[in-house]
Amino acid sequence: MVKAVAVITISDTCFKDNSKDTAGPALADFVKELFPEANLHTIIIPDEKEIIERELKYFCETNLDLVLTTGGTGLTPRDVTPEATKAVIQREVPGITIAVTLASLKKTPMAQLSRAVAGVRDKTLIVNFPGSKKAVTECFEVVKPILPHAISLIHNEVAEVSYIHNSMQFNHTCTHSSNVDVSKVALRPRESPFPMFEMAEAWKLVDDVMSEWKERLKIVTIEEGLGKVVAQTLYAKEPMPPFPASVKDGYACLSIDGAGVRRVRIAVTAGDAPTAPLCAGECARVNTGAALPAGADCVVQVEDTRLVSASDDGQTELEVEILKAPEPQQDVRSVGFDIPMGTVLVDKGQILDSAKIGILAGAGYQNVTVRAPPKVALLSTGNELQEPSEVKLKPAHIRDSNRTMLRVLLKEHGYDSIDCGIARDTPPEIVAGIAAALKLADVLVCTGGVSMGEKDLLKPVLLKDFNATLHYGRVRMKPGKPSTFATCEFEGKKKYIFALPGNPVSAYVCALLFVIRALRVSCGVRGAWPRMRVRLAHAAQLDPRPEYARASLELSPDGDMPSATMLGSQCSSRLLSACGTNVLLELPAATDSQQRLPAGAVVPALITGRLDFAS
Numbered sequence: 315m316v317k318a319v320a321v322i323t324i325s326d327t328c329f330k331d332n333s334k335d336t337a338g339p340a341l342a343d344f345v346k347e348l349f350p351e352a353n354l355h356t357i358i359i360p361d362e363k364e365i366i367e368r369e370l371k372y373f374c375e376t377n378l379d380l381v382l383t384t385g386g387t388g389l390t391p392r393d394v395t396p397e398a399t400k401a402v403i404q405r406e407v408p409g410i411t412i413a414v415t416l417a418s419l420k421k422t423p424m425a426q427l428s429r430a431v432a433g434v435r436d437k438t439l440i441v442n443f444p445g446s447k448k449a450v451t452e453c454f455e456v457v458k459p460i461l462p463h464a465i466s467l468i469h470n471e472v473a474e475v476s477y478i479h480n481s482m483q484f485n486h487t488c489t490h491s492s493n494v495d496v497s498k499v500a501l502r503p504r505e506s507p508f509p510m511f512e513m514a515e516a517w518k519l520v521d522d523v524m525s526e527w528k529e530r531l532k533i534v535t536i537e538e539g540l541g542k543v544v545a546q547t548l549y550a551k552e553p554m555p556p557f558p559a560s561v562k563d564g565y566a567c568l569s570i571d572g573a574g575v576r577r578v579r580i581a582v583t584a585g586d587a588p589t590a591p592l593c594a595g596e597c598a599r600v601n602t603g604a605a606l607p608a609g610a611d612c613v614v615q616v617e618d619t620r621l622v623s624a625s626d627d628g629q630t631e632l633e634v635e636i637l638k639a640p641e642p643q644q645d646v647r648s649v650g651f652d653i654p655m656g657t658v659l660v661d662k663g664q665i666l667d668s669a670k671i672g673i674l675a676g677a678g679y680q681n682v683t684v685r686a687p688p689k690v691a692l693l694s695t696g697n698e699l700q701e702p703s704e705v706k707l708k709p710a711h712i713r714d715s716n717r718t719m720l721r722v723l724l725k726e727h728g729y730d731s732i733d734c735g736i737a738r739d740t741p742p743e744i745v746a747g748i749a750a751a752l753k754l755a756d757v758l759v760c761t762g763g764v765s766m767g768e769k770d771l772l773k774p775v776l777l778k779d780f781n782a783t784l785h786y787g788r789v790r791m792k793p794g795k796p797s798t799f800a801t802c803e804f805e806g807k808k809k810y811i812f813a814l815p816g817n818p819v820s821a822y823v824c825a826l827l828f829v830i831r832a833l834r835v836s837c838g839v840r841g842a843w844p845r846m847r848v849r850l851a852h853a854a855q856l857d858p859r860p861e862y863a864r865a866s867l868e869l870s871p872d873g874d875m876p877s878a879t880m881l882g883s884q885c886s887s888r889l890l891s892a893c894g895t896n897v898l899l900e901l902p903a904a905t906d907s908q909q910r911l912p913a914g915a916v917v918p919a920l921i922t923g924r925l926d927f928a929s
């Protein structure tokens with residue numbers, strides 16, 4: 315099935331004045347007719363090779379099935395669409411352009427001058443069309459019969475590729491080798507060689523590194539934009555309301571007529587376009603939201619009127635009395651009352667919420683450009699791990715809960731992730747797992763193998779096989795002490811790796827404190843979680859490390875400070891301690907003079923979850 319298509323108008327003129335674009339909308343209409351189910355993205359860009367390439371690549375990366383361009387295929391010096399397309403596609407499909415040219419030549423010898431290109435990049439078919447509505451109409455007719463088949467062929471290939479991918483992902487044994495020598499366990503360090511960072515230092519490192527993430531933009535439907543940071547300023551292209559509208563159910567009148575009897579000339583309900591203007595002594599029955607007839611400048615609500623005369627059958631009001639003289643503009647929403655034309659509806663950098671999305675819908679915007687977070691891959695490591703779906707556990711095995719927990723935790727915070735399965739604890743398998751993940755994603759989140767055991771191979775593999783920079787490899791925190799953040803270059807691109815401890819609670823807390831923070835920073839959201847002061851509902855034992863205790867908030871009905879209840883034993887393996895968490899309490903490290911906090915002590919809490927309570 316064709317799920318998403320983009321129509322790109324490439325023209326300096328249309329870019330400057332969108333209303334000049336006739337070919338793009340025509341092409342969009344043909345696409346809607348051929349693929350009614352598909353999500354359609356339309357954009358207008360100038361004749362700039364770099365921008366064209368960037369947009370084409372972007373649409374291919376976002377897995378669109380089809381990208382149709384119109385414009386920029388001719389011979390003027392600014393026509394660079396074919397060059398940009400050639401730079402992006404991996405396989406050319408010359409048959410499409412030959413068929414189009416042959417058909418067009420029957421209509422005009424000018425078809426000889428089109429240099430349009432068609433080809434495939436990854437799973438996306440790209441076809442260039444010339445830049446006029448007429449040419450687009452003729453050319454689309456030619457390619458229309460083959461488009462669905464071409465796309466399904468590309469998909470079949472992709473299915474095979476992804477099958478190969480998946481089997482690679484879920485069986486990380488392979489031909490990879492590693493520079494990590496595991497034969498001399500007796501020589502392993504007996505102290506961690508990684509310096510211990512304070513939390514504030516670790517956060518600063520994450521923020522500094524992730525704010526380098528090159529702004530990547532994505533066009534999404536306004537609904538998909540929920541929670542995303544808008545990358546463009548959108549203005550009201552028309553006033554709201556577009557006509558003077560009644561605020562009340564009543565009578566539209568001329569205020570100059572004052573109080574007194576009026577002839578009810580017409581009835582205008584919402585959606586009716588009034589045809590004739592009102593004259594002195596007349597009124598129009600109107601509903602809330604109805605357009606006022608010309609001449610009317612006020613509305614008198616029905617409660618402030620009295621029926622004077624009606625038709626014998628009671629179906630028509632003939633005269634009403636306005637009981638109190640109305641003011642001009644009384645109960646009228648003038649043109650642009652809510653949103654004057656040109657108002658900024660959403661500003662670049664704002665986060666889209668439901669009200670803003672409603673405003674955009676009301677203003678006729680269907681798509682919006684937002685900042686796209688990096689792609690995230692999840693990988694578990696451990697010889698003891700089995701897939702969660704496996705019914706029977708082998709001796710000494712457990713089911714992998716981290717991947718599922720992390721996937722939904724990311725989802726809860728608005729981020730998708732790619733599942734890269736489980737890698738066993740051998741250097742080649744970990745290398746294979748990491749390499750497979752880095753091929754697919756910008757950010758790798760893996761769990762397990764970061765501490766001091768002979769099977770804890772993540773750090774050496776990152777250092778020796780991926781030449782990674784370890785920004786931190788230990789943090790003074792509980793849980794999550796061996797948490798690791800590294801970057802490396804892989805296939806020419808910078809990659810970001812969060813190697814989280816395997817203990818499920820450590821993985822949960824470190825994902826919140828480091829990974830989600832990093833994703834927020836990378837797409838323009840303030841990284842730090844909001845902090846508030848809460849009162850401990852009970853005494854708390856302090857750990858030598860600063861601790862992020864999982865707690866649930868009780869909101870006080872009398873406006874007192876909320877109280878926080880920790881969720882049982884805070885052992886790093888016990889994920890039950892995180893169930894129902896909406897805050898992480900920042901408990902200070904124990905000192906000689908303070909080993910515990912009494913009930914009622916006030917501590918800072920990071921709000922990391924929903925403040926929802928079951929009824």
Ligand SMILES: Nc1nc2c(c(=O)[nH]1)N[C@H]1C(S)=C(S)[C@@H](COP(=O)(O)OP(=O)(O)OC[C@H]3O[C@@H](n4cnc5c(N)ncnc54)[C@H](O)[C@@H]3O)O[C@H]1N2
Binds near residue numbers: 713717793
């Ligand atoms: N000698 C030392 N030992 C340990 C230290 C230390 O400083 N010195 N640190 C401890 C701390 S703190 C933590 S946290 C853990 C971190 O362990 P690793 O990251 O090396 O993780 P593993 O050893 O692979 O596993 C730990 C634990 O978690 C379970 N696990 C792993 N992956 C999963 C998964 N995907 N789903 C569910 N459970 C998982 C695993 O079975 C282990 O029980 O190290 C301490 N040791």
Ligand code: MOO
Binds near residue numbers: 792794796815
């Ligand atoms: O730092 Mo670990 O996560 O205490 O168990």
Ligand SMILES: [Mg+2]
Binds near residue numbers: 762767769770
């Ligand atoms: Mg370990």
